[in-house]
Amino acid sequence: MEEKKLEMINAIETGTFHEWVEKPDDYSHWNVYEYYSIFEGYDYAKYPQEPIEQKSVALESIIPPPLKQIKLGIKLGHIICDKDKSPVWNIHFKPACVFPDSEMKLLERGWAKLRLVLPGSGDPIKELEWTGQNEVTYKILGNIRYGDEPPPSTLDEKKKIVWEYAQQYHPGERFLEYSISTSGLYHFNVGDKVQFDLLEWGNYSECWNLKLRIIDIHDKPVYEDNSVRFCLEPLTDGQPGWFASYSMGQEFDEFVCDKTGYYRIEVSNGEIFPPTILKNFACLGTE
Structure with missing residues (x-):
């Protein structure tokens, strides 16, 4: 372990830390970094990485490493790999x-946390938020079940879920929240249509303009759409909540991957909902 620590320090001093910690297939270097980051305060974010545009156009140069993705605003559960x-x-x-066989080894050794459909911590709602999910999204999509209760099939049933959520977490508040459903699609090839549904729910009484952007790794937009505009009355006791779903290629203009790159989907709504990254995806060269 001490020998590996010296290797890590040398990599930091020579500017090759990211290459050292991210490349090994067995992920042993990540274990070394993880140990010393906890007990001696080593910080991955402190050490600069070679700019992506200076690297060869390989898969590693398209999809940033996991911690870089988090720095770009990606939630833990939305991190993508090759x-x-x-x-x-x-x-x-x-x-x-990690590679599939390494994942199992990390689980057996207690390093990795088992990825479950539902969170398993003492505070499942916080874990949902930390991993980029939301209780409303899970219930509306049918991922959370209570006994024999079937997933909601009508708009009124979905509005009722929102109303119950608003009563529990936003009593008397005006709010709007969003998430994106991608059906597990994070990798696309150049020329593919990028398809997803933007889910919106909440309680607000004024007009708002929904703005959707797809931005590259340098925060430059490759797509913008702010054509969705609504004015609603506020919720009252007994009245179902507001819920809507907008599909890329229908309510929003079609988006097609025109070149390789790593992109993030950003949503904003004026002062109601500031710019927030909701999802990410990579456009790759055809295999």
């Missing part, structure tokens, strides 16, 4: 991308 690796995180919510 097609040969899986995202995992440990009990301290530190992420990593």
Whole structure:
């Protein structure tokens, strides 16, 4: 362990820390970094990484490493890896991308946290938010079930879920919240249509303009749409909540991957909902 620590320090001093910590297939270097980051305060974010545009156009240069994705505003549960690796995180919510056989070894050794459909911590709502999910999204999509209760099939049933959520977490407040459903699609090829549904729910009485942007790794927009505009009355006791779903290619203009890159989906709504990253995806070269 001490020998590996010296290797890590040398990599930091020579500017090759990211290459050292991210490349090994067995992820042993991540274990070394994880240990010393906890007990001696080593901080991944302190050490600069070679700019992506200076690297060759390989898969590693398209999809940033896990901690870089978090710095770009990505939630833990939305981290993506290349097609040969899986995202995992440990009990301290530190992420990593590993090969399938390495993931099982990390689980057996207690480093990685088992990725479940539902969170397993003592505070499931906070874990949902930390991993980029939301109780409303889970219930509306049918991921949370109570006994034999079927998932909601009508708009009124979905509005009722929102109303109950508003009563519990936003009593008397005006609010709007969003999430994106992608059906597990994070990798697209150049020329593919990027499809997803933007879910919106809340309680607000004024007019608002929904703005959707797709931005690249340098925060430059490659797509913008702010054509959705609504004015609603506020909720009252007994009245179902507001819920809507907008699909890329229908309510929003179609978006097609025109070149390789790593992109993030950003949503804002004036002062009601400031710019927030909700999802990410990568456009890759055809195989």
